[in-house]
């Protein structure tokens with residue numbers, strides 16, 4: 548397929564977004580994650596067309612989950628596309644077919660990170676759109692997420708261990724430390740990417756699993772959002788995406804306050820570098836929103852896992868509880884107890 552250039556509104560919009568948000572530095576090596584669907588094909592073509600202005604070195608990666616009988620042909624199609632655009636192409640095929648969406652995602656991010664590391668791409672770019680953002684916000688709202696989940700897909704973030712199955716022994720530690728995941732299409736809707744592919748005669752590889760209404764994601768996309776559009780607000784998708792964007796900035800701000808407070812109140816255990824005790828007098832003077840966030844961060848480090856709402860509330864109750872009050876044990880046997888101005892973490896066995 549030749550790379551004829553028709554400059555469109557989306558080219559200008561993406562160029563402007565990249566400048567305003569400084570998402571993709573000039574001359575960077577970018578690994579573009581392409582599934583063959585309309586969003587990632589649109590992304591790839593846009594980046595290719597903008598490439599002379601920005602001087603990037605682009606590479607294309609496809610992860611074959613082996614979920615569909617045509618997944619290999621799907622990969623061949625992307626390989627062919629990359630070749631005709633003279634771009635390096637990388638493909639990884641799952642040795643075991645993932646048994647759930649979550650496992651497939653985890654495997655995919657692991658593979659993306661490994662290939663990026665191996666071929667020296669500090670940035671992975673994906674085709675998530677404004678529509679994905681609206682759907683993710685709804686999905687997370689229904690599941691009961693706090694504001695962190697409702698910011699729904701941020702413009703960029705580091706690929707963390709939680710994305711890439713840290714327990715997989717083949718994964719080197721620090722593998723993902725410096726790899727950024729960037730989603731530059733968050734202001735562009737799925738309708739626009741579809742139209743773009745049509746205008747540029749880009750053949751879309753249709754993913755038959757997108758029609759499977761067993762998946763909550765697909766029901767939100769195909770049933771809930773159209774219903775909301777028809778019966779509540781035709782612009783619901785844009786409004787939800789805007790809400791996610793507002794929350795992103797607010798979460799960012801709260802995160803920075805949380806970090807400052809965390810550094811002020813936590814005393815660390817020398818050997819493990821885990822929180823040993825926290826100053827509850829300082830904590831008592833802060834807003835409950837910050838108390839919750841800092842408690843969550845502390846528990847995350849103490850328990851080495853993400854704490855749930857009840858566990859955070861249990862710790863927060865100690866902020867103004869009488870001296871010698873304590874929690875019942877958290878998983879792993881750690882308890883928190885009040886000692887004057889401090890809340891101390893200790894193993895239950897030491898106390899009994």
Ligand SMILES: Nc1ncnc2c1ncn2[C@@H]1O[C@H](COP(=O)(O)OP(=O)(O)OP(=O)(O)O)[C@@H](O)[C@H]1O
Pocket residue numbers: 579580581582586587608609610611612652655672673674675679
């Ligand atoms: N099999 C794949 N190979 C390479 N990239 C992919 C693949 N599937 C998805 N992607 C990338 O991820 C983007 C989002 O895809 P999709 O919405 O299907 O994934 P998701 O699982 O809903 O998202 P997330 O991984 O963030 O949860 C695509 O635009 C593409 O850039």
